[in-house]
Amino acid sequence: MFTPLTGKTVIVTGASKGIGRGIALRFGQAGLNVLVVSRTLAEAEKVAGEIGANASAFAADVTKTDDTFAMAAAALERYGAIDVLCANAGIFPAAKLGEMTEADFDHVIDTNLKGTFLSVSAVLPAMKAQKKGRIVLTSSITGPITGFPGWSHYGASKAGQLGFMRTAAIELAPWNITVNAVMPGNIHTEGMDGMGEAYIASTAACVPMKKLGSVFDIANAALFFASDEAGYITGQGLSIDGGQILPESPMALDEMGGP
Template sequence: MTFTRWEGRSVIVTGGTRGIGHGIAELFARQGANVLLTGRNGETARAAADGLARSAGGGRVTGMGVDLREPEAIEAMAAEAVRLYGGIDVLCANAGIFPEKPLREMTAADVDEVLSVNLRGSILAVRACLPAMESAGRGRIVLTSSITGPVTGYTGWSHYGASKAGQLGFLRGAALETAPYGITVNAVLPGNVRTEGLVDLGEEYLSGMTAAIPLGRLGDTADIAHAVLFLASDEAAFITGQTLTVDGGQTVPESLDALAPPRS
């Protein structure tokens, strides 16, 4: 059996400066792909790219400031990937924000902010990358959704959950429209992954989340990155419009009691 060779392939990772996105960018770079990682702050994105270029080896890594709330910036991102690397083989639409806000206190601006980055930003990033993929007759698009929204809910993140569920509605239509061009569109649904943002929520939150995971640990960014790498690979060429939950079994038990040892 042969496996995908990533040398020379062009990969965009939005939200690649930290957390899951940084883990995705690192894995593709280690595999030899040329990576354009983005973040809202250009200086931070370039620093993250420089760090990966030194530590990961393999392919080229470039950082670029892209505000996903701005359609022109998204179009410039796609154009830059084509300029740097000659095309776009993979788009990892990963960038997302998750500000906590109770529904009673939520404003229209709060809703717009989350939807504009998480949902609209993903849609526009896909649209911007399509011309390069269509002309090549192939491409892989992988969205980073979440178990929160599509499968579960959590107090304070109803707008976030709506944005992540919306991504899945989008991907199914997008998968149908892009299939004739040899392009696949899929999504990973991470559970609780140990990232900077999760750690900021405190040890009590981390402990509670860990207790709910049958495998007994929080996810690592590499756990998600490997799932993304598979969906972006040649081996996944016949998979489109699908979701892959990567949560350590968190969504399997119907309650914490289900995790207790069976009674004799």
């Protein structure tokens, strides 16, 4: 049995949709107070409403120092503590090299990597004061392990998060603050529905388990990293991908066999 997290407080950035929404909902189900953070207050309020009385909304742009520190202050004012940060906010616009502009590159790095740094920096005073904390980053298999055309800036940001994580884990260990990362593979989010059934089927076919992951597959892993039972795990990235990174070639999938 896991020690209940009821009454603890989590901040989830990028929580208005996709994986972030799934994380926020799952933590709410586990009884935590959830600060739902999005750039748009109305979208954050919608998710907070889905969670219930133990959640509230906050609008913040994670690329801005003032916004992230205001986010942390709001969590402390409303709930009295910051026990967990799920730094999930991220963007993934596609642009191939030769077409990608400096502004394109900076926008992704600022949101995905700098936003992680600023969000973590904002919660540190509270976590250090209580000498305990859990930080969970949403990275990806893209960048740290795999690549995809058009996502060189995204891949760099996600690999950068893991580099940040490893040193942050060392620096924060004396305060009993752990820093870990979930690394999603192909996950079925709202955005994928618009791509059509054929696209979804072809994407699932690349996964040995022959299905896409759910946002709650990622959320459950984040919840584990937030638990007391994961207190001796830090500086680790966990791939949650149904085995997507394992085949050495498409032939491996053809040779799987099975029912």
